[in-house]
Amino acid sequence: MSRDMMPHFELIQPSDMDNAFEVLERYGENAWKLAGGQDSYDWFKDRVKRPQAVVDLNGIDELKGIKETPEGVEIGALTTLAELAENDIIKGSYSLLAQAASRVASPQIRNVGTIGGNVCQDARCWYYRSGMDCYRAGGNTCYADTPEGMNREHCIYGADRCVAVSPSDTAPALVALDASMVIRNSTGERVVAAQDFFIGPDVDIERMTILQPGDILMAIRIPSTWAGSTFYFEKVADRNVWDFPLVNIAAAIKMSGNTIEDIRVACAGVECVPRRLTVVEDVVRGSSRDEETADLAASSAARGAVPLNFNHFKIPLLENLVRRAIRDS
Numbered sequence: 001m002s003r004d005m006m007p008h009f010e011l012i013q014p015s016d017m018d019n020a021f022e023v024l025e026r027y028g029e030n031a032w033k034l035a036g037g038q039d040s041y042d043w044f045k046d047r048v049k050r051p052q053a054v055v056d057l058n059g060i061d062e063l064k065g066i067k068e069t070p071e072g073v074e075i076g077a078l079t080t081l082a083e084l085a086e087n088d089i090i091k092g093s094y095s096l097l098a099q100a101a102s103r104v105a106s107p108q109i110r111n112v113g114t115i116g117g118n119v120c121q122d123a124r125c126w127y128y129r130s131g132m133d134c135y136r137a138g139g140n141t142c143y144a145d146t147p148e149g150m151n152r153e154h155c156i157y158g159a160d161r162c163v164a165v166s167p168s169d170t171a172p173a174l175v176a177l178d179a180s181m182v183i184r185n186s187t188g189e190r191v192v193a194a195q196d197f198f199i200g201p202d203v204d205i206e207r208m209t210i211l212q213p214g215d216i217l218m219a220i221r222i223p224s225t226w227a228g229s230t231f232y233f234e235k236v237a238d239r240n241v242w243d244f245p246l247v248n249i250a251a252a253i254k255m256s257g258n259t260i261e262d263i264r265v266a267c268a269g270v271e272c273v274p275r276r277l278t279v280v281e282d283v284v285r286g287s288s289r290d291e292e293t294a295d296l297a298a299s300s301a302a303r304g305a306v307p308l309n310f311n312h313f314k315i316p317l318l319e320n321l322v323r324r325a326i327r328d329s
Contacts, residue, residue, distance in 0.1 A: 006044040010053040017062060020055060020216065021186040027053045029213045034058070035078055035117035038109050043122075048131045063116075063218060066090065072224040074182075077116030077217045081170070082107070084115055094222055096231035096250055100173035103233070103248075106241045116217045119171050119181075119197070120209055123164035123272075124244055125154070135161040135205050144308070151308040153246060156315065157271040160202040163308060164272060169235060171198065171274040172250040172266035177226050182219040183211065191221070195266075198273035208272075226252045226264070232329035234321055245269040247317050251325040253289075260284050260293070265325065270305075270314060279303055280322055294327035 009032075014020040024031050032051035034040055035058070043049035057063055063078040066087050073089055084090055085102040104110055104118060123129075123136060125144055133139030144151040145163045154163040171194070179194040197209055211217060230253040237243035247269040254262040263285055265277040280297045287293040301322040302315045 006041075007047055007050045009044075009051050011056060012053055013056045013059050015059045017060060017184070017216070020057060020060065021214065023053065023055050024214045024216075025186055027051075027055075031055050031213065033216065035120075036080070036109075036113040037117075038105075038113045039117065039121045043129075046129065046131065048129060057216070063216075069221070072222045072227065075115060075220045075222070077219055078114045079116075081110040081113050081115060081118060084170075085110065093224075093227040094177060096177060096233055096252055097170065097173045097222070099231070099233040100170045100235075100248075100250060103235045104169045109242075115170060115220060118168050119174065119194075119220075120211065120217060121167060122208055123162070124167045125162075125164040126150070128164065135201070136164065138206070147309065149309070152310040153244070153269070154308055154311060155271050156302070156305040156307045156311060156318075157275060158200050158202070158273070159306070160200060160205070160272075162201040162205050162272065165270060166198060166208070166268045166272060166274050167244045168268055168274070169245060169248055172248060172268045173233060174220060174222070175266035175274045175276055176250040176252045176264045177222050178252075178264060180221045180223075181217060182221060183215050184218045185212070185214045185216065189218070194220070195274075195276055200272040226254070229254050230329050232325040234324065236317060236321070247314055247321060249318075249321040249325050251329060253329055255289070258288050258290075260287055260289055260326075265322070267318065267321070270318060277301060277322065280326075284326055289326060289329075291327060294323045297326045298323035 030052035032054045034056045064076040081101040090098045127143040128136050155165045174194040180191050181197045232251040235245045235248040249267045251265045263281050266274050268274050279300045283300050284297050298319040301319050
C-alpha cells in the first residue's frame with residue numbers, strides 16, 4: 001500500500017451552510033467533511049479513504065463558539081478542544097467536559113482538533129485503519145477477534161462482529177452531562193441525545209454515529225441540569241499524552257449532604273459506543289458516598305463483560321475507576 005502522498009481530491013471551502021449542503025448533496029457519499037483534520041489527514045495519507053471532495057467547514061462561523069443559553073450552554077461543533085478546556089463557562093459549570101477535553105492527545109492537537117471531530121472520529125482499530133477487509137470495511141472477518149488477534153485495546157461489551165471501541169475522551173463526558181447533538185441537513189434540523197448519537201455495529205457496522213452523508217453536526221447543547229454538580233473524570237492510557245484511552249470514566253453527581261441524590265456515569269474504551277453505566281447509577285443512587293458504596297458500585301461495574309484474549313485487565317481497571325469516581329469525586 002503506497003503511503004507517499006495523498007490521493008487527489010477536490011478541496012471545497014464553503015462560507016455558509018447553504019453552500020455546504022449544496023456541495024454535500026452534489027457529492028453524496030463521495031464527500032468528506034473536514035473539521036480540525038487531525039484524523040482525516042491520516043486516512044488520506046494512508047490511502048484508506050479516497051473521497052472525491054473534501055468539504056472544509058472551517059470557514060463557517062456558525063459552527064464555532066461557546067454561548068450560554070436559558071437552558072444551559074451551546075457549543076459549536078468546530079470549537080477547538082483547547083477552547084473548551086480553557087473556557088470560563090465550561091470550567092465554571094461543566095468542568096467535567098473541560099477535564100475530558102484537556103486529556104485529548106497533546107496541546108498541539110487540542111489547538112486544532114474540534115469537539116465535533118472528536119466525537120465523530122472513526123474506529124481506531126489498526127486492522128481497519130490499515131486497509132484490511134474486516135467487517136467494518138465491508139469484508140467478512142474481524143481480525144482482532146481471533147486467537148492470534150491483537151485486541152488489547154478492544155471491547156469487553158457489545159461486540160457484534162466488530163470489536164473496536166469508541167476512542168473519544170469527550171464522548172462519555174457529554175453522555176454523563178445528558179448533552180444533546182444538533183444535526184442539520186438540507187431538509188431541516190433534528191436534535192438527538194448524545195447517548196443516541198453513537199451507534200454500535202449491531203445497528204450499522206460501517207458507522208460510529210447516526211450521521212448520514214448529507215448531515216452536519218452543528219452544535220452540542222448541555223442542559224443546566226447538571227451545572228455545578230460534583231464531577232469526576234479519569235483517563236488511563238499507556239502514555240499521558242497522545243494516546244487514546246484504554247478506559248476512561250466520566251461521572252456527574254448531585255449530592256444532598258453526604259447522600260448521592262442523582263448520578264450519571266459513562267465510560268469509553270470498553271464498548272463500540274460510550275457505555276452508560278446504569279447499573280452503577282442504580283446501585284449508588286440514594287446511598288451515602290462512602291467506601292462501602294464505592295465498593296458496591298465497583299463490583300457491579302463490569303457485570304456482563306466478555307473480555308477478549310488480551311484485554312482481561314480492563315475489568316479490574318473499570319472497577320477501580322468506578323470505585324474512585326464514587327469515593328474521590
